[in-house]
Amino acid sequence: MQIQRDMATHGEKDVDRIEPFWWGLFAAGGGIAAMFAPMQILLQDLLGNAGVPVATSSYRRARRLAANPLVRMYLFALTSLSLVHWAHRFRYYVMDLGVTGARRQIALVCYGTAIAGSLDAARIVLRLPGRAR
Amino acid sequence: MASGESITLTATRYSPEADVEPWLQSYVIPYREDMVVLDALNYIKSYVDGTLSFRWSCRMGICGSCGMTVNGTPTLTCASFLRDFFPGEIVVEPLANFPLVRDLVIDMSDFMHKLGMVKPWIIRDRDKPVTEGEYRQTPAQLEEYQQYSQCINCMLCYAACPVYAMEPEFLGPAAIALGRRYNLDSRDEGALDRLKVLATSDGIWDCTFVGECSVVCPKNVDPAKAIQQTKVDTTIDWYKQHLLPWMRR
Structure with missing residues (x-):
């Protein structure tokens, strides 16, 4: 039980200029991960493998679908925003676990991982052939 | 109406002049099912131990003065009935995360x-x-x-x-x-x-x-x-x- 506590109070601080940017991507990532990731897994992995004739039931059909620029943009958004969502949530989980120091470094590792994963996703999506073979 | 039953209430005690750190003191008091924890504290203050310190005012969930930790949960003691704990023991501690002034009184x-x-x-x-x-x-x-x-x-x-x-x-x-x-x-x-x-x-x-x-x-x-x-x-x-x-x- 605390008898004394260093009550730092809330000092005058500048408005956080960068946090809304990350939080916006986090919120968008949460929405897209919650809505589209389960649908993607259901269509691509479960139904397709169960023999249901969905658009992704064969590699050839999936490739044909991925030739569409809109589908590529969707695949990139699904991957990158989900990664940013993870990064932001994980950064706060670390704080909830009691790690209060090294905030800048933790943020760097979390968002850095998401950015690296997003760049890799962009590379893969861009290298997909434009026309199904 | 007195039921003849009793309940044990344990409260945090701390006097900055005498104690190095807070300690717990138990009181056995008469139990009535319409009593709230704040009533129990007031019973102790009036009839058992007048040195017990705590904040309270309205007794009806309006003033916000009587917030304490009851069996581990931050709660208004005026809205927390003994019957919800009876026959178990009730442990009343000061609100967490604030410096302690005396007994159940925190520095706000x-x-x-x-x-x-x-x-x-x-x-x-x-x-x-x-x-x-x-x-x-x-x-x-x-x-x-x-x-x-x-x-x-x-x-x-x-x-x-x-x-x-x-x-x-x-x-x-x-x-x-x-x-x-x-x-x-x-x-x-x-x-x-x-x-x-x-x-x-x-x-x-x-x-x-x-x-x-x-x-x-x-x-x-x-x-x-x-x-x-x-x-x-x-x-x-x-x-x-x-x-x-x-x-x-």
């Missing part, structure tokens, strides 16, 4: 300071002359902020907040909810002024959305919602400012 200076930081009053660029009449509000405009105006400053949300426990600089649930209450008020013009306090790394962005503040709130103020909504508004403003500067409010 930090909370009071933070309440003032959010300027919890109507701010106007220019006050209307009295001759122009009152500031009128529709029921819908009242509805916008009414939920957040129910706060009784009991500080249970601060005692329950794990972020405030780790980081005393955090502005905290009640202060942010109160700031939002005035930002949503149609008569108020101080939102930008308050954002300088709310939209900082020690303000809304410190919250990790654990949500315990809303769980323990005795008035259903839902401070976690206030914080999340302020995050959404601030984020939309940021993206408007940077991506659609001509659409900025």
Whole structure:
């Protein structure tokens, strides 16, 4: 039980200029991960493998679908925003676990991982052939 | 009506002049099923041990003075019935996350300071002359902020907040909810002024959305919602400012 506590109070601080940017991507990532990731897994992995004739039931059909620029943009958004969502949530989980120091470094590792994963996703999506073979 | 039964209430004792650290003292008192924990404390104060110190005032969930930790949960002792614990023991401790003054009394200076930081009053660029009449509000405009105006400053949300426990600089649930209450008020013009306090790394962005503040709130103020909504508004403003500067409010 605390008898004394260093009550730092809330000092005058500048408005956080960068946090809304990350939080916006986090919120968008949460929405897209919650809505589209389960649908993607259901269509691509479960139904397709169960023999249901969905658009992704064969590699050839999936490739044909991925030739569409809109589908590529969707695949990139699904991957990158989900990664940013993870990064932001994980950064706060670390704080909830009691790690209060090294905030800048933790943020760097979390968002850095998401950015690296997003760049890799962009590379893969861009290298997909434009026309199904 | 006396039932002849008794209950054990254990309370934190601490006297800064005599004790190095707090300790627990148990009291066996008569049990009645219509008694609340605050009644039990007052019984001890009146008939068993007059040295026990605790804050209270209205006994009806309005003043917010009698918040304490009852069996590990921050709660208003005037709204916590003995029958919910009987025949088990009741342990009453001071609210967590605040410095201890004596027994069950905590130092609320930090909370009071933070309440003032959010300027919890109507701010106007220019006050209307009295001759122009009152500031009128529709029921819908009242509805916008009414939920957040129910706060009784009991500080249970601060005692329950794990972020405030780790980081005393955090502005905290009640202060942010109160700031939002005035930002949503149609008569108020101080939102930008308050954002300088709310939209900082020690303000809304410190919250990790654990949500315990809303769980323990005795008035259903839902401070976690206030914080999340302020995050959404601030984020939309940021993206408007940077991506659609001509659409900025």
